[in-house]
Structure formats: C-alpha cells, structure tokens
Amino acid sequence: MNSHQKFKSDxxxxxxxxxxxxxxIANNHLDLKEEELELFGKYKAKISLDVLERLKEKEPGKLILVTSTNPTPAGEGKSTVTVGLAQALNKLNKKAIIAMREPSLGPTMGLKGGATGGGYSQVIPMDEINLHFTGDxxxxxxxxxxxxxxIDNHLHHGNYxxxxxxxxxxRRALDLNDRxxxxxxxxxxxxxxGIPREDHFDITVASEIMAVLCLASSLDNLRERLSRIVIGYTYSKDPVTxxxxxxxxxxxxxxxxxxxxxxxxxxxxxPALIHGGPFANIAHGCNSLLATKMATMLGDYVVTEAGFGADLGAEKFLNIKSRIxxxxxxxxVIVATIRALKMHGGLRKDQLQQENTDALIKGITNLKKHIETIKSFGLPYVVAINKFVxxxxxxxxxxxxxSDQEGHPAVLCEVWEHGGNGGVELAEKVLKIIEEGENSFQFLYKDEDSIEQKIFNIASKVYGATGVQFTNKAKKQIQEFEFLGWSNLPICMAKTQYSLTDDASVLGRPESFTITIRELKGSLGAGFIVALTGDIMTMPGLPSEPAALNMDVSVDGKATGLF
Known part of the structure; x- marks a missing residue:
C-alpha cells in the first residue's frame, strides 16, 4: 500500500x-436459497428465519468473541479487528462470517461518526449501515x-x-442523543x-424492546417476550404488563x-450479519441472538463482538446472551492499543504521540484485569495489539x-492498513488456541443466587471491587423483586464504559473501591434485571462539537464526513 492511501478516510x-x-455473497459464501433472501437494493438483504429450521441439525461453527480493554477517547478499533480477523480467517480458507451490531444514529452523529470498522477492515456499504440501514x-x-x-390512551379512557x-x-425513545x-x-x-404526568426519553438502543428483539429466538418467542414487559405498577403496586x-x-x-x-x-x-444494537453501558451490548445462531449455522467460524470493554459487553455476552x-x-480476542494503555497509565490524549514506555507499563494493569476476567470464565484468549501509526x-x-513474560498469547495486527493480510498471524493464533487451548466455559453466578450475590460476583470478579453498596431505593426494589419471583434472572449492569469503577474519571486498574447500585429495573421481556450504577444516563447528550458538523452529501448523492 503506498503512502497516499494510508491517509484516506474510512x-x-x-x-x-x-x-x-x-x-x-449469499449464494457463493453462504449457500442460501433464493427464497431465503429478501433484497434491500443491490447490496443489502434480510435473511428469512426459515434458514434456522432448515439447518437446525447442522453442527454449529466455532464462535469467537472480540472484546477489549476499557475504551478511551484514543480509540481501540474493536470493530476493525473483528472485521479484519474474519477476513484473515477467509484468507486461510476458513469459512468465516461476522456477526455485529447495527450502529445507532446517536453516537454516529455525536462522537463516533460511524461504527462499521475502519480502513481496509470495514463492513459496507458503510454509509447506509451507519444511517438508516434497513430500518430496524x-x-x-x-x-x-x-x-x-x-399506555397513555389507556389512562385517558378510564384506566380500568x-x-x-x-x-x-x-419511557419513550428516540435514536438520537437529545439531553x-x-x-x-x-x-x-x-x-x-390526556392525563398530565412526568415522562422521560431513552435512546432507542436502551429500550427494552431492543433487548427483547436481540434475545428472541423466533417470531413467537418475540411476541411472548413482548407480552412480559412490565410497563408500570397499579396503585396497589402490582406490576402491569x-x-x-x-x-x-x-x-x-x-x-x-x-x-x-x-x-x-x-x-x-x-459475509457479515449486522442485526440489533443495544449499548453495553446501559443495556446488554450484543448483536441479536438470531443473527449469531444463524451465522454459526452458515459458517465454520463466526467472529462476533460485544460493546465496550470486557467488564461490560463481554461479561454480558457470557453471563446473559450465552446463558439465554x-x-x-x-x-x-482481547483488543488492546498502546495509545489506550498509555492513557490508562496517566497520559492525556494530546500526549499520546510521544513515546512513553513508563506510562504503557503502568496502563497495562487495565489489560491485565480484563485478561483475568476472561480467564475467570474458563475461556482461551489471545491479545490483539491493534497497531496505530x-x-x-x-x-x-x-x-x-x-505478554510473553506473563504467558499471555499476544499478536500485533495491522488490519486497518492491510485488511485481512494484516490479521493472518492473529487468525493463526486464534485457530491454534481453539484447537489446543483449555476451554472450561462457566458462568460467574448461578440462576438461584440472590440478586445481591450476582451483583457482588460481577463487581468483585469482573471490576475488581471490594464491595457493593445499595441505596435504600435499591434495597427496597430487591425486596419487591424477590417477592414477585424475579430474583432468578441474570443481571445487566448499567455502568460507565471508561472505568472499571462506576466513576468515569478513574482509569487504569483501581483497587479498594466500592460499586454503588442506586436503582434496579425489572426487564422481564428481555429476561434480566438492570442494575444502575453511579450517574449512568440512558439518554446521552451531544458533545460540544458533534461529528455531525463534518457530515454532508455530495451533488451526486454520496455521503461525506462519516469517519
């Protein structure tokens, strides 16, 4: 690749x-039948759920989860590594498929500017995927x-x-950041x-309906899950569904x-199945279960990702999605960048261009904690060092x-610049640990554990917290949920993505800290209990200079300004 190509935008x-x-793509790579494909123009399609029935006896492909350290404004490139790894597996003549989330317009217009990978490891058409896609x-x-x-109509017409x-x-929802x-x-x-009352908006990806769709196993199961959603409580405090x-x-x-x-x-x-898009800091952070299962039926290797770091998306993929x-x-695969580790080691974003091995070593403690988390689930892993210029x-x-001294398998990958070729060594290492690594996958808590015990297990084993504090409101809600028979559900933690703690400003690997649970929410349709920590927001705001300022469309209708 010559030098002028390196600086092209995504x-x-x-x-x-x-x-x-x-x-x-459907015929040559996936062996899909013509009637199983529903076209959205030339380059996008939906796949019929009939595929699940036709291939239900097939041995599922190997499932590879991509996660990362705690993200920083320096960027980690987790989606880029996900795409690059799948491309590299195909270069090794493995039948590999990607399963990823759909981007939300909120962060696309706000801070991210897009979420389809980058460089020569992208899913395309990236402009359409990042905007309205197929309307999901x-x-x-x-x-x-x-x-x-x-609900409001019911109140207006008598509230029987x-x-x-x-x-x-x-709450109401909108797929934009609007504080x-x-x-x-x-x-x-x-x-x-209507009846005057206080109401609220969440971003759509935090809606329980997003979680319901992403955890449903069929159309009938979708209906059944929707029916279980709790919308409020009666005057006698009984749940209404x-x-x-x-x-x-x-x-x-x-x-x-x-x-x-x-x-x-x-x-x-x-091939890439992109479906569903819950955030990992306020929801469970994984693409749809249907897309993941369909991918394992259609391919021999499936590369999927979970949002943010292993403390959020990976924990929920393993404890919630894999359980359900x-x-x-x-x-x-645990993605790490030298830039991000230097930030975790105390450098500011404007200092990252400078060589600083001391800050790197200090920040490696964050990576080490995420490695420990994956090991606690009993899974083999590879550290992917995503190279920046x-x-x-x-x-x-x-x-x-x-990595070598500590016994952690690690590979430098350059998939942004070189596409699949830049991830071949990573792919080879992943294939090796799948064949030779010890896999004793286990959940970090049991269904029958108490709500408090499940939360403590996550906080202590995944975050490294020494304790958990519950507000009086949270304590009262736990009692109510236990009375209603909800305590056997898994826990979905709502926590800042930037820190292992519930304080976004605390980077690295803090010790001797406590997680505070301020409120709980029963998501009966999704099938989990949300535990809200710190001041986590379910409707983000825009930054002072949103990415939207750089976006436009050319005279011939092509998008510009998407990263």
Missing part, C-alpha cells in the same frame, strides 16, 4: 471499494413509542387496570389531551421484518515482551 475507502451483488432501529423506536401511546401514573416505568428530552411533562392542555394491555400482537406486527437478520459484506467480501441462547464460545518499536516490543 468513507473514502468504502466508497471506492467495488461491492459484489448481495445475491452473490426505526421499527424498534416505533414499537417503543406505540406502547407509550397505548388501575395503573398509577406516578409508577409508569415505560433536552431526558425529563419531560406530557398531557398538558386540558382534558382532551404488555399482556394486560393486550397489545403484544400489534407490537410484534411492527417488528415482524426487523427481527430478520441483515446481510452485508466487508471490503474483502466476507445456550451458546458455547470457543475463544476470546504513532506506536513506536520500543513500545511495541515492551508490550509483546510483557
């Missing part, structure tokens, strides 16, 4: 790449807000379920405009197309030497 690289017709997230937004309108308007827990909508008042303007309102059929109807996984391709024409979906991961030979050598 969108420039993506738009210059010739795409293959999606039917060709819009359908989830509509279903979420339809339920909200059904005796719902307490002060105890409605269902002004976090707390609102609705129903103003007189009797004809979607089934009580009788609208689970209407919500399922709105989602009947969105439940089907989406098929696209990478720059090197590796009966998945058995074969290996984990600012990395020096001394820093690379220092990190590789540390």
């Amino acid at each position: 969108i420039e690289i993506a738009l210059e790449t010739p795409l293959l017709p999606i039917q060709q 997230i819009h359908a989830i937004t509509t279903a979420n807000n339809a339920l909200a309108s059904f 379920l005796n719902i307490d308007p002060r105890r409605i827990v269902w 002004a909508l976090r707390n609102i008042t609705i129903g103003l303007g007189g009797p004809t405009n 979607v089934a009580d309102l009788g609208v689970e059929g209407a919500l399922t109807l709105l989602l009947k197309e969105a439940i089907k996984p989406n098929l696209v391709q990478t720059i090197e024409h590796t 979906g009966k998945l058995n991961p074969s290996a984990v 600012s990395d020096t030979e001394a820093e690379i050598t220092e990190l590789l030497n540390w």
Whole structure:
C-alpha cells in the first residue's frame, strides 16, 4: 500500500471499494436459497428465519468473541479487528462470517461518526449501515413509542387496570442523543389531551424492546417476550404488563421484518450479519441472538463482538446472551492499543504521540484485569495489539515482551492498513488456541443466587471491587423483586464504559473501591434485571462539537464526513 492511501478516510475507502451483488455473497459464501433472501437494493438483504429450521441439525461453527480493554477517547478499533480477523480467517480458507451490531444514529452523529470498522477492515456499504440501514432501529423506536401511546390512551379512557401514573416505568425513545428530552411533562392542555404526568426519553438502543428483539429466538418467542414487559405498577403496586394491555400482537406486527437478520459484506467480501444494537453501558451490548445462531449455522467460524470493554459487553455476552441462547464460545480476542494503555497509565490524549514506555507499563494493569476476567470464565484468549501509526518499536516490543513474560498469547495486527493480510498471524493464533487451548466455559453466578450475590460476583470478579453498596431505593426494589419471583434472572449492569469503577474519571486498574447500585429495573421481556450504577444516563447528550458538523452529501448523492 503506498503512502497516499494510508491517509484516506474510512468513507473514502468504502466508497471506492467495488461491492459484489448481495445475491452473490449469499449464494457463493453462504449457500442460501433464493427464497431465503429478501433484497434491500443491490447490496443489502434480510435473511428469512426459515434458514434456522432448515439447518437446525447442522453442527454449529466455532464462535469467537472480540472484546477489549476499557475504551478511551484514543480509540481501540474493536470493530476493525473483528472485521479484519474474519477476513484473515477467509484468507486461510476458513469459512468465516461476522456477526455485529447495527450502529445507532446517536453516537454516529455525536462522537463516533460511524461504527462499521475502519480502513481496509470495514463492513459496507458503510454509509447506509451507519444511517438508516434497513430500518430496524426505526421499527424498534416505533414499537417503543406505540406502547407509550397505548399506555397513555389507556389512562385517558378510564384506566380500568388501575395503573398509577406516578409508577409508569415505560419511557419513550428516540435514536438520537437529545439531553433536552431526558425529563419531560406530557398531557398538558386540558382534558382532551390526556392525563398530565412526568415522562422521560431513552435512546432507542436502551429500550427494552431492543433487548427483547436481540434475545428472541423466533417470531413467537418475540411476541411472548413482548407480552412480559412490565410497563408500570397499579396503585396497589402490582406490576402491569404488555399482556394486560393486550397489545403484544400489534407490537410484534411492527417488528415482524426487523427481527430478520441483515446481510452485508466487508471490503474483502466476507459475509457479515449486522442485526440489533443495544449499548453495553446501559443495556446488554450484543448483536441479536438470531443473527449469531444463524451465522454459526452458515459458517465454520463466526467472529462476533460485544460493546465496550470486557467488564461490560463481554461479561454480558457470557453471563446473559450465552446463558439465554445456550451458546458455547470457543475463544476470546482481547483488543488492546498502546495509545489506550498509555492513557490508562496517566497520559492525556494530546500526549499520546510521544513515546512513553513508563506510562504503557503502568496502563497495562487495565489489560491485565480484563485478561483475568476472561480467564475467570474458563475461556482461551489471545491479545490483539491493534497497531496505530504513532506506536513506536520500543513500545511495541515492551508490550509483546510483557505478554510473553506473563504467558499471555499476544499478536500485533495491522488490519486497518492491510485488511485481512494484516490479521493472518492473529487468525493463526486464534485457530491454534481453539484447537489446543483449555476451554472450561462457566458462568460467574448461578440462576438461584440472590440478586445481591450476582451483583457482588460481577463487581468483585469482573471490576475488581471490594464491595457493593445499595441505596435504600435499591434495597427496597430487591425486596419487591424477590417477592414477585424475579430474583432468578441474570443481571445487566448499567455502568460507565471508561472505568472499571462506576466513576468515569478513574482509569487504569483501581483497587479498594466500592460499586454503588442506586436503582434496579425489572426487564422481564428481555429476561434480566438492570442494575444502575453511579450517574449512568440512558439518554446521552451531544458533545460540544458533534461529528455531525463534518457530515454532508455530495451533488451526486454520496455521503461525506462519516469517519
């Protein structure tokens, strides 16, 4: 690759790449039948759920989970490594498929600018995937807000379920970062405009309907999960569900197309199923169970990722998604960058261009904790050092030497610049640990453990906390949930992604700290209990200079400014 190519933007690289017709990807790579593909133009398609029935007896492919250290503003490139690894596996003549989440417009327009990988390890058409794609997230937004309108309509027309308007827990949703909508008042303007009450907006990817769709195993299971969603409580504090309102059929109807996984391709024409998009800091952070299972039926190796670091996305993939979906991961790839480790070692973002092995060594403690977390699940792993142009030979050598001395398999990968070729050594290492590594996968808590015990296990084993504090509100909710018979559900922690603690400013590997649980939320449709820590927000805000300032469209209709 010559020097002028290195500095092309992701969108420039993506738009210059010739795409293959999606039917060709489906037929040549996946052996899909014509009637199992529903086209969205030339380069996108949905796959019928009938595939699951046709291939139900097939031995599932090996499942490889990609996670990372705690993210920093320096960037880790987890999606890039996910794409590059799958491309590299195909270069080794392995039938590999990617399973990833759909980007949310909120962070795309806010800070990220896109979430489809980067450089020569991207899924394409990246502009369409990063914007409206096939409309899945819009359908989830509509279903979420339809339920909200059904609730308020029920109140307006007599409230025969005796719902307490002060105890409605269902919120409205929007797939954008809009802090002004976090707390609102609705129903103003007189009797004809409904019952006045306080309401709130979440970003769509935090909606329980997103989690429900991503954990459903079929259309019927989607309907059943939707029916279980708790929307509020009566004046006598009994839970009220979607089934009580009788609208689970209407919500399922709105989602009947969105439940089907989406098929696209990478720059090197590796198939990619991109479906569902819950955040990992406020939800469970994994692509849909249907897409993952379908990928394991269609390929011999599936490379998937979970959001943010191993303390969030990977923990939830392993404790929640794998539990519900009966998945058995074969290996984990932990992505680390020298830039991010130097930030965890105390450097500011504007100091990262400078060589600093002392900061690197100090920041390695963050990587070490995430390695310990994956080992606690009993899974084999490889550390993927995602190379950036600012990395020096001394820093690379220092990190590789540390990995070797500590006995951690580690590989330098250059998939941003070289695509699959830059990940061949990583792919070979992953294949080796799948064949030779010890795999004794286990959950970190049992279904029958108490809510407090499950939370403590996560906080102590994954975060390294010495204790957990529960607010009086959280303690009262635990008692209520136990009385209602919900205590056997897994826990979905809502926590900042930037730190192992619940304080975003505390980087590295802190010790002797406590996690505070301020509130719990029963997500009965999804099948877990959300535990909110610190000041985590379910409706993010935009930064002072959002990525949207750089976005535009050319006179010939091509996107510009997406990273």
